[in-house]
Amino acid sequence: MAGSYIVKNSLYSIDFLTEFANFEQKLPKGAHGSDNGAIHIFLADKLFPGNLEVDTCREIYYKSGNSDDLAAYTGCIRGVFGTRTDFGNIRIMKKGTGWSRDDWLTSGLWNPSRDFMLHGWKTKQLKDSPNETLKLIPMSYDQWYNPLAGPIVVGRCFIGNITWSYSPRLLADQRQLDDALLDYARKVDKEKAKILGRLPIILEKT
Template sequence: MKESSHLDYILFLDSDMGVVNPKRRIEEFLDENAEVIFYDRFYNWEVMAGSYLIKNSNWSRTFLQGFADYEFRLPKSFHGMDNGAIHAYLAEHALPHNHEIVPICMDIYNHSKGYDDLFLYEACIRTALGNSTLSGKIKILPKGTAWVRDNWMTNSKWNEERDFMIHNWKTTQLRTYSTLPIPYVFFTIF
């Protein structure tokens, strides 16, 4: 980033993300007041570590280096790699060191045995973090408002008005659809 001073922002993407709607632009999601912009995943309380917008600044480079170095601080438990690490790292940056909830969250993280524990830890950290703008430099976009979303939520279909990018595009995830319309099914709960 330092050698690319002509770039104002950098968009980080997991390798399984792609543009589905070229009518949208990433500039729609920029916030000049934020140094780094993350987003909440739609289906749980997870801050997505696999895509973020980052301003090309000294602060952002320091933030990213610290996040990368978190690899050496991961617990011996089921830690979720970068997805688990980003929550602890955000808590370190945005919350006071004596925050009462964070030690409880970290205990869950340090003893996590699977996804249920990991998601509980992430929800715990998100509760502690509260609103979607942290410490003036970090912004977390609310569910359903980001530039990308997981494909499985709509069986790989996308909406021309809403969607820009899709995550989890893997050959094993792609589906073929017939030209027949999906039939309407009527049922009552009571």
């Protein structure tokens, strides 16, 4: 998933969201990645005003012409942020510790003790879960399996109803699930490190 946000109802948050909404007028003409691309430079400007490294990342952002360029740009911004996660009014959750994730990363397997919300389910992409044993590996991102023991009845989704029966075939051990997600995160970080090699090429664009 591109990203998800929880915002506290406060004057700071209202001003922040209003300013971010207006940032739409500043999007580059090339590959900008919509809100996911914009939030990176927007946050960097907020948290590191006048930073020369941010200015370099901004130049890359406005010269991005494809998804690889955009990935290099987000990697540039993440380099500015470093490993820090707490910025006072703003906190950035570490990978695997947020409230939502894509379940295709683990072939639809999940655990109610660590997964609060699973993202990206569309009715037209619902598939019957296969008969074979599922493995904790990524599958196609455009499909998902019903985690319930029976059919999904939207009318039963109301406040106070917590009596859900889950399909045991899609429940995974929490530790094994965490290990699988961490392994995938390592692979993504390695790919991003390779993509950072594009930075000089992008900066040379006119």
